[in-house]
Amino acid sequence: MKYIDEFRQRDVAQQLAGAIAHSVDPDRHYRLMEFCGGHTHAIFRYGVQDLMPANVEFIHGPGCPVCVLPTGRIDNAIQLVREHEVILCTYADLMRVPASERQSLIKAKAAGGDIRMVYSTQDALNIARDNPDRQVVFFAIGFETTTPPTAVAVKQAQAEGLKNFSVFCNHVLTPAAMQAILNAPEPVQIDGFLGPSHVSSVIGSRPYETFAEQYAKPIVIAGFEPLDVMQSALMLIRQLNAGRHQVENEYSRAVTRDGNSKAQALVAEVLELRPQFEWRGLGLIPDSALRIKPQYAEFDAERRFAMPAIKASDVKGCECPAILRGAKKPQDCKLLGTVCTPENPMGSCMVSSEGACAAYWSYGRVRNHSAGKSPNGLALSN
Numbered sequence: 001m002k003y004i005d006e007f008r009q010r011d012v013a014q015q016l017a018g019a020i021a022h023s024v025d026p027d028r029h030y031r032l033m034e035f036c037g038g039h040t041h042a043i044f045r046y047g048v049q050d051l052m053p054a055n056v057e058f059i060h061g062p063g064c065p066v067c068v069l070p071t072g073r074i075d076n077a078i079q080l081v082r083e084h085e086v087i088l089c090t091y092a093d094l095m096r097v098p099a100s101e102r103q104s105l106i107k108a109k110a111a112g113g114d115i116r117m118v119y120s121t122q123d124a125l126n127i128a129r130d131n132p133d134r135q136v137v138f139f140a141i142g143f144e145t146t147t148p149p150t151a152v153a154v155k156q157a158q159a160e161g162l163k164n165f166s167v168f169c170n171h172v173l174t175p176a177a178m179q180a181i182l183n184a185p186e187p188v189q190i191d192g193f194l195g196p197s198h199v200s201s202v203i204g205s206r207p208y209e210t211f212a213e214q215y216a217k218p219i220v221i222a223g224f225e226p227l228d229v230m231q232s233a234l235m236l237i238r239q240l241n242a243g244r245h246q247v248e249n250e251y252s253r254a255v256t257r258d259g260n261s262k263a264q265a266l267v268a269e270v271l272e273l274r275p276q277f278e279w280r281g282l283g284l285i286p287d288s289a290l291r292i293k294p295q296y297a298e299f300d301a302e303r304r305f306a307m308p309a310i311k312a313s314d315v316k317g318c319e320c321p322a323i324l325r326g327a328k329k330p331q332d333c334k335l336l337g338t339v340c341t342p343e344n345p346m347g348s349c350m351v352s353s354e355g356a357c358a359a360y361w362s363y364g365r366v367r368n369h370s371a372g373k374s375p376n377g378l379a380l381s382n
């Protein structure tokens with residue numbers, strides 16, 4: 001398949017592994033944060049970490065929109081269903097994320113809540129059109145990649161005069177999150193970043209330039225295929241060896257410096273910066289999320305319904321917050337593979353298809369503390 005197969009070739013991977021082994025300085029440790037969950041899954045699915053020299057380490061970042069959504073926002077969504085009796089439209093990944101008091105959207109649905117899984121904003125609009133007597137709320141999550149469809153849906157609803165459609169907006173922004181990781185009171189040592197790929201196809205690589213300069217950290221915009229990840233690691237290693245900290249673009253088949261200006265204009269028309277937003281694991285980050293502009297207020301669920309901010313805590317023992325800021329890895333969580341599995345997730349990182357814990361589970365990196373084997377029968381690897 002074009003643009004897929006050629007980025008998964010074993011012989012090229014071996015050549016890249018050789019180039020990386022040849023390039024690394026044996027006297028230093030390279031800690032490279034892959035921002036996106038898509039990168040994490042590529043690393044484990046294709047065994048990329050095993051092809052790296054021992055002194056090149058991947059640190060998993062917060063680039064999974066389901067994972068970084070704080071519990072309080074899921075509680076808010078459940079409240080919308082229970083107290084306001086809305087039809088809540090959501091992507092499937094969110095259904096099993098634990099909420100407060102052992103609740104989740106799927107449990108709220110089982111208890112009679114009208115929660116519907118959708119594949120797109122257009123599905124949610126269709127539900128609103130088909131149910132003119134019910135309020136329909138689209139639970140919008142995602143990084144910059146998914147903001148244009150939300151903006152389109154709001155504009156469409158306005159153009160059609162849909163009075164029963166609104167958006168619970170939880171879109172978050174990547175450059176602010178990268179900044180927050182490095183500004184943390186006890187920052188994790190990170191030497192360089194594999195930058196977001198799909199996000200950057202919308203916003204371009206330019207927004208990272210000030211960040212790279214200010215923090216003296218190289219960034220390579222990296223595609224999601226294994227050879228993309230390996231090539232990007234090599235580019236980062238070369239920058240670090242040369243003492244450079246620039247933004248480079250490995251994913252040039254999809255990303256330009258300026259991004260998609262039409263999509264950016266559309267988003268800017270409908271959405272604006274929130275002064276601050278809470279991220280799971282990273283806390284309150286200024287200017288790190290978007291909300292609906294006042295001129296589209298009637299389509300903003302947070303204005304249409306009373307939705308007080310809910311301060312909620314994560315499941316005891318779940319290390320998602322530390323994993324999301326790169327301070328821990330899934331194998332540091334005692335619940336991994338014992339109490340917490342995809343069938344019985346205790347935290348968002350195990351639920352989402354982009355979550356780091358889900359990657360460890362899916363590709364056999366799970367440590368079973370009691371048996372020395374992963375529950376799916378694979379040998380230990382850490």
Ligand code: SF4
Pocket residue numbers: 317318319320323330333334335336337340341345346347348349350351357
């Ligand atoms: S394994 Fe489960 S409980 Fe542990 S950090 Fe991951 S999601 Fe949380």
